[in-house]
Amino acid sequence: MFQQSLPTPCLRRAGVALLLAAASVAARAEYPDKPITMMLSFPPAGATDILARAIGQKMSETLRQSVVIENKPGAGGNIGLIAAAKAAPDGYTTYMAAVTNAAIAAAAYPPQSAHLQKDFVAVAGVAIVPHMLVVPAALPAQNVTQLVALLKSQPGKHNFASQGPGTLSHLESEVFKSTTGVQMTHIPYKGSSQALPDLMSGSSSMMFDSIPASMPHVKAGKLRVLAVASSKRLAMLPDVPTIAESGVNFSADNFFALMVPRGTPPQAIATLNRAVRAAVESPDLKQRLLDQGVELRYTPGEDFAKVVDEEFRTWGKVVQQAKVRLE
Structure with missing residues (x-):
């Protein structure tokens, strides 16, 4: 009569190893199995926040997990940048990067404990959100030429508002000043939502601000x-000239990307990339955000890394030429 022998210790260990390996593969395949945090460096109601919430909501449909927005404004975007860089690189913390702003902050501030190029990997480029030059309705200037003439006729008597020290909003005005030769005082705020009420009241005479907010x-x-401030006219504002067409020689397309801390597993990055692409290429979302001045534009992460490098080179030079230095 045949009698089955008991497994040897060696066979038992091999069986346990196989089970553990299978469990490990299953665990990796289940990513994500909990909510994902999307950090950003600006307060609610601004362009970055509007973009992050719209894309995050669409991503959650693909990932079947919530995408939680976490606003960490301040220091020209460095507070949020540093917080995201210090997060565990496990795929559960992402960063909605205002790339142009980060390039400016890196050049204008002393070296920080985090850097977009060194400490992050691009999942994908997602959008451009150009700024526009806005003035209070009560200000008599109807175009840039009239604005410059007004400011020059009253040197030092006008203020300009910004989203905060070291932001793109701030530097655009500094370049405007240095290019046109006008004298103005900088009034910084923590984001558009705080700046706009004072701008509308007339306490400041101009601001470069995001289209969704203004x-x-x-x-x-x-x-x-x-x-x-974009390099070409916008479809939603076809009659509004670019700042360069108006005689002030610069442009800023204001690139945005979803990024993760360096060291995040490739499998997690690939999963996030698929969710981002599905969100950015969603026809209804594209049209809804385009109506608000946001042009969704998917770019693979490896290609977008070149955009990041170019933005850092370009704005490093601009900051140096404008002699902007912040503490």
């Missing part, structure tokens, strides 16, 4: 748009 006030007749 456009409702333009439509309400409380602000006037004089130019867009």
Whole structure:
């Protein structure tokens, strides 16, 4: 009669190893199995926040997990950048990077404990969100030429608002000043939502601000748009000239990307990339954000790394030429 022998210790160990390996593979395959945090360096209601929430909601449908937005504003974007860089590189912390802003902050501030190029990997480029030059509706200037003439006629008597020290909003005005020779005082805020009420009241005479934040006030007749800072005119504002067309020689397309801390597993990056692409290429989301001044544009992570390098080179030079130095 055949009698089955008991497994040897060696066979038992091999069986345990196989089970552990299978469990490990299953665990990796289940990513993500909990909510994902998307950090950003600006407060609620601004362009970065609007973009992050719209994309995050679409990503959650693909990932079947919540995408939780965490706002960490301040220090020209460095507070959020540092917090995201210090997060565990496990795929559960992402960063909605305002790339152009990060390039400016890296050049304008002393070296920080985190750097977008060194400490992050791009999942994908997601959008460009150009700024526009807006003034209070009560200001008599109807175009950039008239604005410059007004400011030059009253040197030092006007203020300009910004989203904060070292932000793109701030540096655009510094370049405007240095290019046109006007004298103005900088009034920094923590994001558009805090700056716009004072701008509309007339306590500041101009601001470079994101279209999603300012456009409702333009439509309400409380602000006037004089130019867009993008390299070409925008489809939603075809009659508004670029700042370069208006005689001030610079442009800023304002690139955004979803990034993760360096060291994040490739499998997690690939999963996030698929979710980002599905969100960015969603026709309804593209149209909804385009109506707010946000152009969704998917770029693979490896290709977007070149965009990051170019932005850091370009704005490093601009910061140096404008002699902007922040503490």
